[in-house]
Every structure is written in C-alpha cells, then in structure tokens.
Amino acid sequence: MRRNAVAVVGAAETTELGVIPHMSQIQLHADAALNAIKDAGLKLSDIDGIATAVETPQQLAHYLGITPTWVDGTSVGGCSFMLHVRHAAAAIEAGLCKTVLITHAESGKSMIGKLPRSIPADSLQGQFEAPYGVYGPPSMFPIPVLRYMKTHGITHEQIASVAVFQREWAAKNPRAMMKAPITVEDVLNSKMIAYPFRILQCCLVTDGGGALILTSADRAKDFPNKPVYILGTGESVETPMVSQMETFDSSRAFRVAGPTAFQEAGITHKDVDHLMIYDAFAHLPLYGLGDLGFMPHEETGKFIADGNTRPGGKLPMNTNGGGLSYMHSGMYGMYALQESVRQMRGIAPAQVKDAKISVCHGVGGMFAASGTVIFTNEK
Numbered sequence: 052m053r054r055n056a057v058a059v060v061g062a063a064e065t066t067e068l069g070v071i072p073h074m075s076q077i078q079l080h081a082d083a084a085l086n087a088i089k090d091a092g093l094k095l096s097d098i099d100g101i102a103t104a105v106e107t108p109q110q111l112a113h114y115l116g117i118t119p120t121w122v123d124g125t126s127v128g129g130c131s132f133m134l135h136v137r138h139a140a141a142a143i144e145a146g147l148c149k150t151v152l153i154t155h156a157e158s159g160k161s162m163i164g165k166l167p168r169s170i171p172a173d174s175l176q177g178q179f180e181a182p183y184g185v186y187g188p189p190s191m192f193p194i195p196v197l198r199y200m201k202t203h204g205i206t207h208e209q210i211a212s213v214a215v216f217q218r219e220w221a222a223k224n225p226r227a228m229m230k231a232p233i234t235v236e237d238v239l240n241s242k243m244i245a246y247p248f249r250i251l252q253c254c255l256v257t258d259g260g261g262a263l264i265l266t267s268a269d270r271a272k273d274f275p276n277k278p279v280y281i282l283g284t285g286e287s288v289e290t291p292m293v294s295q296m297e298t299f300d301s302s303r304a305f306r307v308a309g310p311t312a313f314q315e316a317g318i319t320h321k322d323v324d325h326l327m328i329y330d331a332f333a334h335l336p337l338y339g340l341g342d343l344g345f346m347p348h349e350e351t352g353k354f355i356a357d358g359n360t361r362p363g364g365k366l367p368m369n370t371n372g373g374g375l376s377y378m379h380s381g382m383y384g385m386y387a388l389q390e391s392v393r394q395m396r397g398i399a400p401a402q403v404k405d406a407k408i409s410v411c412h413g414v415g416g417m418f419a420a421s422g423t424v425i426f427t428n429e430k
C-alpha cells in the first residue's frame with residue numbers, strides 16, 4: 052500500500068465512557084459513529100464503507116440507515132480495528148469506496164444489548180482447552196508469562212511498573228477511569244486474579260466505544276481537522292489456542308504484523324515519537340517492545356522499569372492510561388487508535404511535544420491475532 056495515501060479525517064469516542072447502563076451496545080456504536088462523522092464535518096449519507104466487529108456491518112448499517120458499497124466484518128478480537136484500518140485503506144486506494152466508518156463499542160460492564168461471550172463447545176478452544184479450566188482472558192493470558200519471565204529474566208516488579216507508569220499518564224487525562232497514583236508495592240499487594248496477575252495488572256471492564264473516518268489523502272485537506280496519514284500497516288494471526296503457540300517467549304503474530312508495518316512505513320524504531328501497545332494485561336507491552344523490534348526481550352522489563360515509557364521518558368507509551376487505567380473492555384483496540392490519532396492531531400490531554408510518528412499495536416483473542424498501524428501527521 053502507498054504510504055500516506057489514506058488519512059483519518061474524523062475520530063471520536065462515545066460521549067460518555069465508563070459505566071453507561073442507560074445505553075445499549077448498538078446505541079453506543081451509533082453515538083461513537085455520529086460523533087466521528089460530526090468531527091469530520093460529514094453527513095451519514097457520505098459514508099460508503101463500514102468496518103466493524105462484534106456488531107455485524109449489516110446490523111450497524113441497518114441501525115444507521117445507510118447502504119454502503121464496501122463492508123468489512125473482520126472479527127479477530129481486540130485488534131480487529133487495526134485490521135479494519137489496514138483493509139479500509141486498501142479499499143479506498145483500490146477505489147472500492149471513498150469514505151469509511153470504522154466503529155467499535157461494547158456494553159462490556161453494563162451488558163445492555165450484549166450477550167455474554169462463550170466459547171463454542173465444538174471450537175478448538177472448546178474441545179482442547181476449556182475442559183482444563185483455561186477459559187477467558189484472565190486464565191489464558193497469564194499462561195505464557197511465567198515462561199516469558201524465566202527465559203528473558205523479567206521480574207514481577209518490572210511488569211508491575213507497566214501499571215504504575217500508565218497510571219501516571221492516566222492522571223493527566225480527565226476521561227481516564229483510574230487516576231489515583233499507585234506504586235509497584237500497591238500493584239504486587241493488590242487482589243490476586245490469576246497468578247501472577249493481580250487486579251492492578253488486569254484491564255478494566257467498561258462501557259464505551261469509538262469511531263474513525265478514513266478517506267483518501269487527496270481529499271483530506273477539505274476536512275475541518277488536521278489529517279492523520281496512514282504510513283504503514285501490518286496484520287497477522289497465529290492460533291486461537293494458547294497451548295498451541297509456537298513459543299511462549301514471543302508472539303509469532305506480533306513478529307509478523309509489527310515488522311510488516313515498519314517496512315511498509317519505511318521507518319526505523321528511532322523515528323517513533325509515540326507508542327500505543329495494547330495492554331489487556333500488564334505484560335503485553337513487554338512482548339510488544341520485543342517482538343516489534345524496539346529492543347531484545349531481555350531488555351524490555353528494565354526499559355520500562357527505568358521510566359523510559361512514563362511521562363517525560365524517551366519513548367512515551369500508552370499515554371491515555373491504556374487498558375489498565377483509561378478504559379478497556381468496551382473499546383478494545385479502539386482506545387489505542389483514538390489516542391494515536393489525538394497525539395498526531397496534537398490534541399491529546401497528555402500531548403507528546405512535536406510527535407510526528409505514532410505506532411499503534413494491537414492484540415486479539417489472546418495472542419491469536421495482531422495488527423499494527425503507523426500514523427503520521429506529516430505528508
């Protein structure tokens with residue numbers, strides 16, 4: 052895909068975030084979508100492409116009353132929206148549509164208009180993992196981490212520091228759910244959820260959503276906001292079963308998606324001003340830093356614990372507070388995309404000064420899938 056050929060011209064979250072029991076999931080979708088369309092200065096009828104996961108494109112088109120010429124219902128968990136950006140950019144470049152709405156929302160906390168997730172008995176996970184008690188993220192995600200720690204010499208304190216520094220970012224963000232300062236000791240003394248993860252190392256369960264509007268860069272100058280260009284993208288999948296990962300020391304999907312995006316963008320790691328690494332649980336930024344090639348895995352824990360990703364650090368990461376402190380199950384990867392776009396527009400609550408390149412990396416279905424988008428505000 053050509054660099055900078057497609058731009059984000061609209062971006063918005065739901066009006067409220069957190070606990071929203073008076074809105075159903077599809078209403079949250081519509082709220083995010085209408086806010087993004089307004090942000091782009093468009094009308095609903097201008098949208099000719101829809102990408103969405105969890106709710107299907109047809110449900111969303113019906114609810115919004117539009118008839119798109121291009122749809123994408125790719126649903127690979129939390130990074131679906133990174134893949135939607137990649138697919139939408141390709142579709143716009145190919146002339147299949149002009150203006151794409153990517154939207155995601157969930158009533159993750161209030162469960163209004165949403166069925167609880169279940170693992171089908173006839174799926175691979177249902178047959179070979181769930182019967183052994185590995186059921187759902189808090190019991191699946193922690194399995195590889197002990198092997199990761201042992202192989203790469205990572206300590207519990209280093210992983211706890213991810214939560215501590217993200218809370219520092221969250222304290223600067225009025226919309227973050229959790230803002231009170233925490234220490235490494237607080238994290239390691241908080242309620243045990245699934246060893247080794249304590250509650251402060253697990254993402255929040257919330258209601259909310261967000262949406263993006265993409266169009267060709269040639270048209271982007273006609274929109275009210277500073278365009279944010281798509282410099283590079285990558286995607287991959289490995290396996291839905293944590294027991295079948297090639298290795299616990301690394302994610303194969305990360306190692307494909309991340310470098311593909313860097314290669315497409317034509318940048319090196321030194322060019323990155325701002326980084327979002329999807330943090331459903333506190334260890335994921337370590338895997339991301341290693342697998343995306345920022346540094347060897349052995350150095351990731353020390354790099355974070357030394358404060359390099361905290362406010363004022365040399366690689367600002369998860370600057371809205373991330374899934375651990377901003378909000379998570381509700382927006383999934385959309386919270387990371389929204390923050391990358393805000394940073395590139397220069398309007399983030401904790402704005403990184405002069406940031407020109409933002410890398411946004413997502414994970415889906417535990418380590419099953421991965422998507423990376425590299426944004427820039429310079430054409």
Ligand SMILES: CC(=O)CC(=O)SCCNC(=O)CCNC(=O)[C@H](O)C(C)(C)COP(=O)(O)OP(=O)(O)OC[C@H]1O[C@@H](n2cnc3c(N)ncnc32)[C@H](O)[C@@H]1OP(=O)(O)O
Nearest residue numbers: 128129188189250251253254255256331380414415416417
């Ligand atoms: C799907 C993909 O593709 C990839 C992914 O993203 S997977 C991730 C999907 N999301 C998850 O798995 C969510 C993980 N988190 C959780 O399940 C829950 O937060 C949890 C099990 C960790 C805690 O739930 P719980 O024990 O029922 O806590 P709960 O009784 O709701 O709250 C107790 C207190 O802790 C707080 N709290 C709850 N979760 C918290 C969290 N994650 N971090 C910090 N504080 C939290 C609450 O605000 C509450 O505080 P008050 O007492 O002051 O009101």
